[in-house]
Amino acid sequence: MTEERCRLYLITPPVLPAGFADLLAAALDAGDVACLQLRLKDAAPDDIRRATETLMPIAQARDVAFLLNDDAALAAELGCDGAHLGQEDGDHAAGRKLLEGKILGITCHASRHLAMLAGEQGADYVAFGAFFPTGTKATLHRATPELLEWWSEMFEIPSVAIGGITAENCAPLVRAGADFLAVVGAVWSHPEGPAAGVRAMNAAIAAA
Ligand SMILES: Cc1ncc(COP(=O)(O)OP(=O)(O)O)c(N)n1
Ligand SMILES: Cc1nc(C(=O)O)sc1CCOP(=O)(O)O
Numbered sequence: 001m002t003e004e005r006c007r008l009y010l011i012t013p014p015v016l017p018a019g020f021a022d023l024l025a026a027a028l029d030a031g032d033v034a035c036l037q038l039r040l041k042d043a044a045p046d047d048i049r050r051a052t053e054t055l056m057p058i059a060q061a062r063d064v065a066f067l068l069n070d071d072a073a074l075a076a077e078l079g080c081d082g083a084h085l086g087q088e089d090g091d092h093a094a095g096r097k098l099l100e101g102k103i104l105g106i107t108c109h110a111s112r113h114l115a116m117l118a119g120e121q122g123a124d125y126v127a128f129g130a131f132f133p134t135g136t137k138a139t140l141h142r143a144t145p146e147l148l149e150w151w152s153e154m155f156e157i158p159s160v161a162i163g164g165i166t167a168e169n170c171a172p173l174v175r176a177g178a179d180f181l182a183v184v185g186a187v188w189s190h191p192e193g194p195a196a197g198v199r200a201m202n203a204a205i206a207a208a
């Protein structure tokens with residue numbers, strides 16, 4: 001996950017709408033996307049298995065890494081490219097062992113301490129957020145561009161910025177050194193559809 005330029009990190013909606021596979025293919029064909037995280041909150045493992053069987057090939061055929069949210073063991077079982085773990089998603093060191101050679105991302109909220117711990121535990125990226133208010137999830141922490149700046153000056157491990165990020169507000173995060181911008185609403189709720197959302201995010205990143 002080492003990148004020179006900032007790239008888009010796409011996360012699925014928490015519940016997949018009908019026809020999602022086609023929407024996803026169109027979105028990924030619309031512009032650069034580094035990775036896709038399957039984030040189905042409260043779904044049964046078998047539903048996640050079925051969604052992964054359908055969606056992972058669509059991502060991987062386009063050279064987009066496929067990460068699973070919350071569950072390192074299931075990510076390993078399903079042959080995903082990696083997993084994203086939060087602070088409540090089990091033991092990070094155990095997750096690192098399960099995902100040897102794969103991508104492990106860790107939520108660090110707005111905490112320098114959590115980010116340094118994540119680095120020690122072998123995270124491939126640290127995720128900071130939320131940068132802006134978001135309707136996708138109730139958030140308790142507010143991260144700032146200064147945190148991204150500090151992290152990128154101090155450490156080589158890539159950072160992901162998340163939370164309420166749109167094409168309109170992302171420029172300060174790119175300029176502060178975010179390696180990836182993770183979005184849900186900016187793409188899936190774009191008024192002209194997800195492909196337009198991907199195009200708008202990429203244009204904003206390039207212009208920042
Ligand atoms: C890239 C990225 N960053 C942060 C999160 C949030 O993870 P977590 O705190 O475990 O919350 P949930 O997503 O599980 O609700 C994420 N998923 N992805
Ligand atoms: C999944 C998630 N985690 C966050 C955090 O702050 O850790 S904010 C968030 C929601 C991201 O969705 P949107 O791009 O629609 O705001």
Ligand SMILES: [Mg+2]
Binds near residue numbers: 086089
């Ligand atoms: Mg989680």
